[in-house]
Amino acid sequence: MTPKFQDNTYWMLSFREGKHDAFRKVFNEHHRSLYYLATKMGLEREEAEDIVSDSFTKLWHGRSSFSNEEHIKGFLVTTTRNACLNLVSQKKRRHLSHNELSYILADHEEDFFRKMVESELLRKLYPHIEQLPKKCKAVFKQIYLEGASTEEAAERLGISTRNVLNQKARAIQLLKGKLLLLLLICSFLHIYNVVTAENTSNKSLHQAFFKKSEKSFCQKAHTRCLYGCTR
Amino acid sequence: MEKVDKIVALILKYRGKTLTEEESNELELWLSEADENRSLFNELVNDESLAVRLKIFDEVNSEAIWAKSMDQVASTGAVVPLRSGNNSWWKYAAAAAVILGVSIVGWQYLKPGKADSVTSKQGASKDNFGIVPGSSKASLTLIDGSTVALDKSTGQDKIQQEKVLVTRSNGQIVYTGGSEHPAVGSKVLFNTLTTQKGGNYRVILPDGSVVHLNAASSLRFPIAFAGNERNVSLTGEAFFEVAPMPRKPFKVKIETPAGDGGTVEVLGTRFNINAYSDVSLVRTTLLHGSVKLVTPSAVQKVLKPNQEAIVNKRGQIVEVREVDGEKAVAWQKDKIELSGNIEEVLQDIARWYDLTVEFKGKIPNLSLTGQIERTLSIDEVEGVLRKQGLVFELRKKERIIVLI
Numbered sequence: 001m002t003p004k005f006q007d008n009t010y011w012m013l014s015f016r017e018g019k020h021d022a023f024r025k026v027f028n029e030h031h032r033s034l035y036y037l038a039t040k041m042g043l044e045r046e047e048a049e050d051i052v053s054d055s056f057t058k059l060w061h062g063r064s065s066f067s068n069e070e071h072i073k074g075f076l077v078t079t080t081r082n083a084c085l086n087l088v089s090q091k092k093r094r095h096l097s098h099n100e101l102s103y104i105l106a107d108h109e110e111d112f113f114r115k116m117v118e119s120e121l122l123r124k125l126y127p128h129i130e131q132l133p134k135k136c137k138a139v140f141k142q143i144y145l146e147g148a149s150t151e152e153a154a155e156r157l158g159i160s161t162r163n164v165l166n167q168k169a170r171a172i173q174l175l176k177g178k179l180l181l182l183l184l185i186c187s188f189l190h191i192y193n194v195v196t197a198e199n200t201s202n203k204s205l206h207q208a209f210f211k212k213s214e215k216s217f218c219q220k221a222h223t224r225c226l227y228g229c230t231r
Numbered sequence: 232m233e234k235v236d237k238i239v240a241l242i243l244k245y246r247g248k249t250l251t252e253e254e255s256n257e258l259e260l261w262l263s264e265a266d267e268n269r270s271l272f273n274e275l276v277n278d279e280s281l282a283v284r285l286k287i288f289d290e291v292n293s294e295a296i297w298a299k300s301m302d303q304v305a306s307t308g309a310v311v312p313l314r315s316g317n318n319s320w321w322k323y324a325a326a327a328a329v330i331l332g333v334s335i336v337g338w339q340y341l342k343p344g345k346a347d348s349v350t351s352k353q354g355a356s357k358d359n360f361g362i363v364p365g366s367s368k369a370s371l372t373l374i375d376g377s378t379v380a381l382d383k384s385t386g387q388d389k390i391q392q393e394k395v396l397v398t399r400s401n402g403q404i405v406y407t408g409g410s411e412h413p414a415v416g417s418k419v420l421f422n423t424l425t426t427q428k429g430g431n432y433r434v435i436l437p438d439g440s441v442v443h444l445n446a447a448s449s450l451r452f453p454i455a456f457a458g459n460e461r462n463v464s465l466t467g468e469a470f471f472e473v474a475p476m477p478r479k480p481f482k483v484k485i486e487t488p489a490g491d492g493g494t495v496e497v498l499g500t501r502f503n504i505n506a507y508s509d510v511s512l513v514r515t516t517l518l519h520g521s522v523k524l525v526t527p528s529a530v531q532k533v534l535k536p537n538q539e540a541i542v543n544k545r546g547q548i549v550e551v552r553e554v555d556g557e558k559a560v561a562w563q564k565d566k567i568e569l570s571g572n573i574e575e576v577l578q579d580i581a582r583w584y585d586l587t588v589e590f591k592g593k594i595p596n597l598s599l600t601g602q603i604e605r606t607l608s609i610d611e612v613e614g615v616l617r618k619q620g621l622v623f624e625l626r627k628k629e630r631i632i633v634l635i
Binding site for chain 1: 236243265282284286291303304379380
């Protein structure tokens, strides 16, 4: 969040007055987690998009009555959740018996709580990825989110493998301490990779590294590395 | 929602390996509540499954959602230039109030037992059936007839009406800009500040005068004082601190349910007017300066400091007496004065805690003493009254005090 956004009185005022920038800030802050909630509640991609955009339309119309960010978030979550429940029930009604339907629609609080935990955790982590420099972010997304190998990433992005590795190391540097910690363990291997043995195969490098390392550390790193490096 | 935030914070700390022992226990407690909690946790601390989730986040078609939403905004006739400031937001206040209502209901559903002070108090003492002390809240009717809700939140709001700016913060609204433009058009434009039971609010008028409105009251006033008089009208009770303007007298028109309650004319002074609908008389108490009472029957009476004039329903001055002025305005310092007419004392309490009073028999011939804080819980108030020997029944569910 930018400092401006945290300035509660200033941005809330702009938000209520319908200033484009403030509204867009709120949108950026919340639309992904709402979309995520909607898909978790069983909606298809397009349905989720429709519901989330509806929620923001409603927020726009009611903007003058909000007093703080929590309040806005609460409104968005509730509106989205209710719309999802309505749509799910419409869809299911055709195929299910009354009992089955009411079971599904019970929408247990506990379940929803867990969905909220997920979407909120992601909402907090995702901006760290988004804030990476452009190339760095592209590499990071290829490797971490798409599960691409260094070579695949290089090919897809049209850059050298060396460049991929450098960008990755940079991403890790920038994400250090941003609570994507398990990821960092793997990253050290890659930095090692870049620095010491660029021409050695990944596999033998890992083996060499593991010999030097503590056992528990290695096991965690190994899992991550298989994913990040050899696929 | 607080609990969601808490759990998320714990998971993040776990990922960052910065959990304290206490936090670790807290997390473990949640994990042990349900198997689903544990399996979710395992997935969220595992990078592979976290990556799958972040991928969904990443693939969101943000611009499509944004465009759809903005299209809908445009097509619903809310013609608001998106990139410019907009001073007419109060036009949407009515519609907004409906949406707000929905959101609050839904939101409380999401976070049972937690919320702002009011709901938390309700949650803490369920047997009180939501009977809580009053707070800073009111509604403001604007020149176009729309109404905005005012609360005690510390943030600041601004409303522009003609040349006059209204700023809300901390249980108070301030009118500015009117003096530079004394003639706001040819017509006089009014706002009305209204409190319900359990509410109170302060307004600083365009001339700098301060009016503190007690519960279940209203004040109608022009957004700028044009002409050679400052005229406002009052129902209920308010404390005035009038800015001195020798050539521009300040006049309070008192409206009672029984009709015209007369006028109080001032030149610069502090005084209290009590003209509640449930009190049969209008009491004007002067603390400082000088006021002139003009009854509906045009009888005039000048009051001195620490004098109180009582006007009856027929508009006659029935008594002028020496009083302790500070006692009359105890409410203004967030206290309820217990000495005095027992009926009025109980009505005061009822107005603050949003109750009604029922007198089954004769009004007891008993006088209470002292003051109580308006922040006390209803149980504490009940205790004080009983200690002083008042016999009554408090039916919390029906929100009634019955004097037997």
